Amino acid sequence: MRKQIAAANWKMNLTLQQGEALLDAIISKPHSLQANQQAVFAVPFPYLPMALQKLAGKANVFVAAQNCYSKKSGAYTGEVSVEILQSIGIQYVVLGHSERREYFHESNQLLADKVNICLEYNMLPIFCCGEPLDIREAGTQNDYVAKQLEESLFHLTAAQVQKIVIAYEPIWAIGTGKTASSAQAQEMHAFIRQQLAGKYGAAVADAISILYGGSVKAANAVEIFGQPDVDGGLVGGASLIADEFVAIINALK
Numbered sequence: 001m002r003k004q005i006a007a008a009n010w011k012m013n014l015t016l017q018q019g020e021a022l023l024d025a026i027i028s029k030p031h032s033l034q035a036n037q038q039a040v041f042a043v044p045f046p047y048l049p050m051a052l053q054k055l056a057g058k059a060n061v062f063v064a065a066q067n068c069y070s071k072k073s074g075a076y077t078g079e080v081s082v083e084i085l086q087s088i089g090i091q092y093v094v095l096g097h098s099e100r101r102e103y104f105h106e107s108n109q110l111l112a113d114k115v116n117i118c119l120e121y122n123m124l125p126i127f128c129c130g131e132p133l134d135i136r137e138a139g140t141q142n143d144y145v146a147k148q149l150e151e152s153l154f155h156l157t158a159a160q161v162q163k164i165v166i167a168y169e170p171i172w173a174i175g176t177g178k179t180a181s182s183a184q185a186q187e188m189h190a191f192i193r194q195q196l197a198g199k200y201g202a203a204v205a206d207a208i209s210i211l212y213g214g215s216v217k218a219a220n221a222v223e224i225f226g227q228p229d230v231d232g233g234l235v236g237g238a239s240l241i242a243d244e245f246v247a248i249i250n251a252l253k
């Protein structure tokens with residue numbers, strides 16, 4: 001059975017004290033993670049040790065970085081390597097979020113390098129893809145997403161690609177309150193799985209978790225996560241509210 005994941009992406013929000021209070025509130029609320037389910041918290045770099053400490057010993061709960069650099073080490077002031085993250089106990093990294101692609105000009109090629117270095121260190125990438133509004137309006141979203149997958153992931157072996165979690169985040173639905181309909185999400189997730197099957201075979205494609213991101217909240221999570229090819233969500237705004245995120249965790253199938 002594929003992993004079902006509720007991943008919180010705090011982005012560049014909250015002070016340390018607010019982050020601590022949020023995790024305390026989430027931990028204190030009843031939530032049930034089955035064996036195939038995970039909760040992941042992608043927090044700002046300086047809060048990683050705090051989050052690791054607060055969530056230590058909680059089954060199926062992980063802390064993620066929101067980014068890493070593509071080089072092993074060296075004179076890259078301000079960047080954080082996979083080795084640095086691994087040395088403090090981090091196991092997941094979000095890669096290629098649309099905000100990084102847009103504001104920090106991350107290309108498919110750079111992301112291929114980041115994917116490679118993560119896998120070299122056994123760090124699990126949550127690889128983001130998704131189209132902007134003009135592409136959706138032109139109806140070419142499948143080609144756009146297929147190219148993102150091809151250029152950043154399809155050089156991997158079957159064994160490697162199974163370590164990736166994919167997050168489909170249509171850019172027009174991020175932070176806009178405008179969610180893709182569950183049918184639109186399912187359609188793209190099925191397309192992504194079909195692309196994976198074409199390259200790696202159905203068994204590999206079936207094993208890869210594909211999360212949906214873009215205005216997921218407690219009120220729509222059950223319906224979106226209920227789609228056959230949607231394996232959970234990558235959640236921005238609603239992950240900053242304890243009740244919302246706990247309800248989203250509890251909406252996993």
Ligand code: 13P
Nearest residue numbers: 009174175214215236237
């Ligand atoms: P929102 O949930 O705020 O739309 O953000 C989605 C997102 O970008 C998660 O990575």
